[in-house]
Amino acid sequence: MVPVQPERPGAGAAERGPGLGGDLRFSTELISFEQDPDGVTATLLDRGSERRSTVRADYLIAADGPRSPVREALGIGQSGRGELFHNVSITFRAKRLADAVGDRHFIACYLTNPEADGALLPVDNQEQWVFHAPWHPEHGEPLEAFNDERCAQHIRTAVGMPDLEVEVTGKAPWHAAERVADHYSDGRVFLAGDSAHEMSPTGAFGSNTGIQDAHNLAWKLAAVMGGWAGPALLETYGMERRPVAQATSARAAARSAEHSHPGYSAPVTEGQGPQSNVMAVAMGYRYVRGAVAGADSSAPAVPDHFTVSAEPGSRAPHMWVHRCGVRLSTLDLYERTCVLLTGPGGATWHEAGRRAADALGVPLDCYRVGEGPDHELAPEPGTDWAELHGTAPDGAVLVRPDGFVAWRAERSVPDPEAAMTRALREVLRLDG
Numbered sequence: 294m295v296p297v298q299p300e301r302p303g304a305g306a307a308e309r310g311p312g313l314g315g316d317l318r319f320s321t322e323l324i325s326f327e328q329d330p331d332g333v334t335a336t337l338l339d340r341g342s343e344r345r346s347t348v349r350a351d352y353l354i355a356a357d358g359p360r361s362p363v364r365e366a367l368g369i370g371q372s373g374r375g376e377l378f379h380n381v382s383i384t385f386r387a388k389r390l391a392d393a394v395g396d397r398h399f400i401a402c403y404l405t406n407p408e409a410d411g412a413l414l415p416v417d418n419q420e421q422w423v424f425h426a427p428w429h430p431e432h433g434e435p436l437e438a439f440n441d442e443r444c445a446q447h448i449r450t451a452v453g454m455p456d457l458e459v460e461v462t463g464k465a466p467w468h469a470a471e472r473v474a475d476h477y478s479d480g481r482v483f484l485a486g487d488s489a490h491e492m493s494p495t496g497a498f499g500s501n502t503g504i505q506d507a508h509n510l511a512w513k514l515a516a517v518m519g520g521w522a523g524p525a526l527l528e529t530y531g532m533e534r535r536p537v538a539q540a541t542s543a544r545a546a547a548r549s550a551e552h553s554h555p556g557y558s559a560p561v562t563e564g565q566g567p568q569s570n571v572m573a574v575a576m577g578y579r580y581v582r583g584a585v586a587g588a589d590s591s592a593p594a595v596p597d598h599f600t601v602s603a604e605p606g607s608r609a610p611h612m613w614v615h616r617c618g619v620r621l622s623t624l625d626l627y628e629r630t631c632v633l634l635t636g637p638g639g640a641t642w643h644e645a646g647r648r649a650a651d652a653l654g655v656p657l658d659c660y661r662v663g664e665g666p667d668h669e670l671a672p673e674p675g676t677d678w679a680e681l682h683g684t685a686p687d688g689a690v691l692v693r694p695d696g697f698v699a700w701r702a703e704r705s706v707p708d709p710e711a712a713m714t715r716a717l718r719e720v721l722r723l724d725g
C-alpha cells in the first residue's frame with residue numbers, strides 16, 4: 294500500500310500498475326492501520342463516496358510525505374537540524390524576461406540582489422517562470438504579505454528590470470528542512486521517501502533519495518516474499534538507507550549555503566566543502582553495512598568524489614558488452630535476480646555460483662565476460678572487465694538486483710563453492 298497521485302496518469306504507476314498486479318485507488322485516504330505477526334490491515338476512506346474499506350497486505354510502505362501520518366502513528370521520531378528556511382514559490386508570466394535571459398539556459402538561477410534575492414526557474418524558457426522568494430515567518434512575516442503587487446515588484450528588482458510586465462499566476466509556500474526518521478521500519482511497516490527524510494531542495498536530491506529507497510526495498514521484499522532471502526534481509530533497508538539520507542540531507546543543506554539560497558542564513562562553517570559534487574551524492578553513495586559482504590565499514594555513506602570501484606556496497610560499474618549479437622550495458626543485467634559476473638579466467642566461480650545458488654534456492658544469473666563460445670558476454674574491444682571490477686581475470690563479482698555490488702572475490706580460491714555459499718548466505722540473511 295502506497296499513496297499515489299493522479300496528476301500525470303501517463304507517467305507510470307497509473308498506466309502500468311494494474312498490469313503488474315497493482316490495485317490503484319485515487320482519492321483514497323489511509324485512515325488507520327494495524328499490524329500483527331502475519332500482516333497489516335489498513336482502513337481506507339474513499340473520499341468521493343465516503344465509503345470505508347479494509348485492505349489486508351503482507352507489508353505497508355508509508356510513502357506518505359514529510360508529515361507522514363503513518364510515521365506519527367508508529368511514534369517514530371526524527372533527527373536533524375529541523376527547519377532551515379522558508380520560501381514562497383511564485384509562478385508568473387513575463388514575456389520580456391526571455392530577452393534578458395537570452396541564450397543562457399539554466400535550471401535555477403540564483404539572484405543575489407541584496408534588495409530582492411531569489412531563485413529564478415524557467416518553465417518554458419519563453420514567458421512562464423517560477424521565482425522562489427525568501428519568506429521569514431520566524432520574524433513574524435505573514436504569508437498574506439505576499440500579495441501580487443509585492444511579488445511582481447520583488448521579481449522586477451531581483452532581475453534588474455524595473456519596467457518588466459509581470460503577471461502572477463500562482464503562489465505556494467514551502468519549508469526546507471533537514472530531518473531523518475530515527476527508524477525506517479517498525480515490524481511490517483516501512484517508511485520511504487519524504488516520510489523517511491526531508492532535505493533542502495538545493496541539489497534536487499529529494500525525490501531521487503525517495504526513489505533510491507524504493508529501489509532498495511523492492512528487491513528485498515520480493516526476495517523475502519519469494520522465499521529466497523531470510524526475513525532479516527528487510528532489516529538491512531534502514532541500515533543501508535538511513536546513513537545515505539543523513540549524508541544526503543547534510544549535503545543538500547550545504548549546497549543551499551553554497552548557492553546562498555534565498556532565505557537561508559547558513560552557519561559560517563557550512564558550504565565550504567566539496568558539496569558541489571552532485572554525482573558523488575546522486576550516484577556515489579554506498580552501503581557500508583547491510584546486505585553486503587566484505588564492505589569497508591569505515592567508508593563514508595556519501596563520498597566527496599564520485600568514483601566507480603566495484604567495491605562491495607557501491608554501484609556496479611557500467612560496461613558495454615554483446616550478448617547474442619545485441620549490445621547492452623552490464624547494468625541492464627541487474628533487475629530481478631542476483632547476478633554473478635566472472636572474467637575470462639572465472640570458469641570455476643561460474644560453476645560454483647550455479648551449484649551454491651541451486652543448493653540455497655536462490656535465483657542467480659551467471660555470466661562469463663570474455664571472448665569465445667564459453668562466454669555469454671563479449672566485451673567491446675579495448676575494455677577490460679577485470680580492471681573495471683577491481684579483480685584479477687580469475688575474480689568474480691556478485692551484484693544485487695538493485696545494481697549494487699554485494700560481494701567480490703579478487704581472484705580464484707581453493708573452494709569457490711564454499712565461498713559463494715557463505716557470500717549468498719550473508720548477503721541474503723539465509724541463516725536467520
Ligand SMILES: Cc1cc2nc3c(=O)[nH]c(=O)nc-3n(C[C@H](O)[C@H](O)[C@H](O)COP(=O)(O)OP(=O)(O)OC[C@H]3O[C@@H](n4cnc5c(N)ncnc54)[C@H](O)[C@@H]3O)c2cc1C
Pocket residue numbers: 296297298321322323324356357358359361362382467468485486487488494496497498499500501502503
Ligand atoms: C521547491 C521544491 C523543489 C524540489 N525539487 C526537487 C528536484 O528537483 N528533484 C528532486 O529529486 N526533488 C525535489 N524536491 C523534493 C521532492 O518534491 C520530494 O522529495 C518528493 O515530492 C517526495 O515525494 P514523496 O512521494 O515521498 O512525498 P510527497 O510528494 O509529499 O507525497 C506524499 C503523498 O502522500 C499523500 N498522503 C499523505 N497521507 C496520506 C494518507 N493517510 N492516505 C493517502 N495518501 C496520503 C499526500 O497527499 C501526498 O500526495 C523539491 C521540493 C521542493 C519543496
